Amino acid sequence: xxxxxxxxxxxxxxxxxxxxxxxxxxxxxxxxxxxxxxxxxxxxxxxxxxxxxxxxxxxxxxxxxxxxxxxxxxxxxxxxxxxxxxxxxxxxxxxxxxxxxxxxxxxxxxxxxxxxxxxxxxxxxxxxxxxx
Amino acid sequence: xxxxxxxxxxxxxxxxxxxxxxxxxxxxxxxxxxxxxxxxxxxxxxxxxxxxxxxxxxxxxxxxxxxxxxxxxxxxxxxxxxxxxxxxxxxxxxxxxxxxxxxxxxxxxxxxxxxxxxxxxxxxxxxxxxxxxxxxxxxxxxxxxxxxxxxxxxxxxxxxxxxxxxxxxxxxxxx
Numbered sequence: 001x002x003x004x005x006x007x008x009x010x011x012x013x014x015x016x017x018x019x020x021x022x023x024x025x026x027x028x029x030x031x032x033x034x035x036x037x038x039x040x041x042x043x044x045x046x047x048x049x050x051x052x053x054x055x056x057x058x059x060x061x062x063x064x065x066x067x068x069x070x071x072x073x074x075x076x077x078x079x080x081x082x083x084x085x086x087x088x089x090x091x092x093x094x095x096x097x098x099x100x101x102x103x104x105x106x107x108x109x110x111x112x113x114x115x116x117x118x119x120x121x122x123x124x125x126x127x128x129x130x131x132x
Numbered sequence: 133x134x135x136x137x138x139x140x141x142x143x144x145x146x147x148x149x150x151x152x153x154x155x156x157x158x159x160x161x162x163x164x165x166x167x168x169x170x171x172x173x174x175x176x177x178x179x180x181x182x183x184x185x186x187x188x189x190x191x192x193x194x195x196x197x198x199x200x201x202x203x204x205x206x207x208x209x210x211x212x213x214x215x216x217x218x219x220x221x222x223x224x225x226x227x228x229x230x231x232x233x234x235x236x237x238x239x240x241x242x243x244x245x246x247x248x249x250x251x252x253x254x255x256x257x258x259x260x261x262x263x264x265x266x267x268x269x270x271x272x273x274x275x276x277x278x279x280x281x282x283x284x285x286x287x288x289x290x291x292x293x294x295x296x297x298x299x300x301x302x303x304x305x306x307x
Contacts, residue, residue: 012299014153015175019182021145026187026196029138033146035227036251043251059262060255070139075230077143078150082234085151094236098158098223101239113242116222120229120246121253123218127226128254129261130211131201 007091031070036127038075040064147231150175156231158223158239165220170307174299181295188284198275205269207261222246 008014025031044066048055055061086092096109105111150156153175163169190196219225222243224232229247232240254261277284 008154009149009152011153011155011171011174012178014149014155015178016182018146018149018153018175019179019186021142021149022179022183023186023190025138025142026183027190029135029142030196031135031138031142032199033142035225035230036247039226039247039251040255043248043255046248047252058255058258060258063258068136070135073136073139074143074146075227077140077145078147078227078231079143079234080140081144081147081149082151082156082231083147084144085148086235089152092236094238096239098162098237098239100159100162101223109239112239116239116242117246117249119218119221119223120243121218121250122246123215123222123243124226124247124250125254125257126211126214126216126218128211128251129265130208130215131204132211132215 007089029070031074033074034071034132035075035078036124036132037064038072039124040128041066041069041072147234150228150231151235156224156228156235157237158232161219161223161225161228168307170302174302177295177298181292184291185288188288200273200275203269203271203274204266205271206265206267210265218250 022033025033040060041064044055044058044061044064048066055066083092097107097112101112105115153171154160155172155175160169160171164172187196187198191198222229224240224243226247229240229243233244275284277287280287
């Protein structure tokens, strides 16, 4: 982990640059950064494949229309940007279990999948409730 | 179409910096939650401080508008508690889960799927929550300068000083 750490940028520098990205986004596109609404829109788009008339009736999907918008592209961009940085920096690597997790909870991928899925569901519910 | 392109470019830049700042990792996120490694806090708070000064400058120049979400105590407090519980279990937040997947940490995929399920569940619960938790303590759109009746150019340097103090303390403690 230490050896991997040495390849990273200073977190203050990376943070400050990301702050400038926010300022440019607000100035040029009028858009503030966020990610969680994208999960609502994507959930709506997926549900629409199965039960379109039901999605059209749900009040929350009238508020957050299930379609691709600025933030959806922003979230897709995070994936690409991270991939690009990891590839060019030489630290892309497939990893099934985080080191700290494995050290504490053992090598079961099923346990990690269950906890990560549940945690994701709970976190997103909370994020939407707090409107963040 | 242009706006979608702006979104993509902004995301690529942001994702690149998240990866280089090493904040897309479970170990770093749990490190912050366990008060052992403040990398995430350093990144996040520096980002906020720079953006705070820059966005207010744009606002004063008339080039941008603020986007203020209403303060609703019920939703903010309950939502925050629930979010924290889930974050601690997953070890990625919504944006960083997608980024973690980009650098090959594919346990984040379970988190992304879980978050889609959570978003769907929230849509089901919304009609109920709208008449309950989301009405408790609705204080409207608040900002600190407006609440205290002072210029934002007083609050911003104070926030920056507070942040710097915290950073010096982190470095002194080796966090």
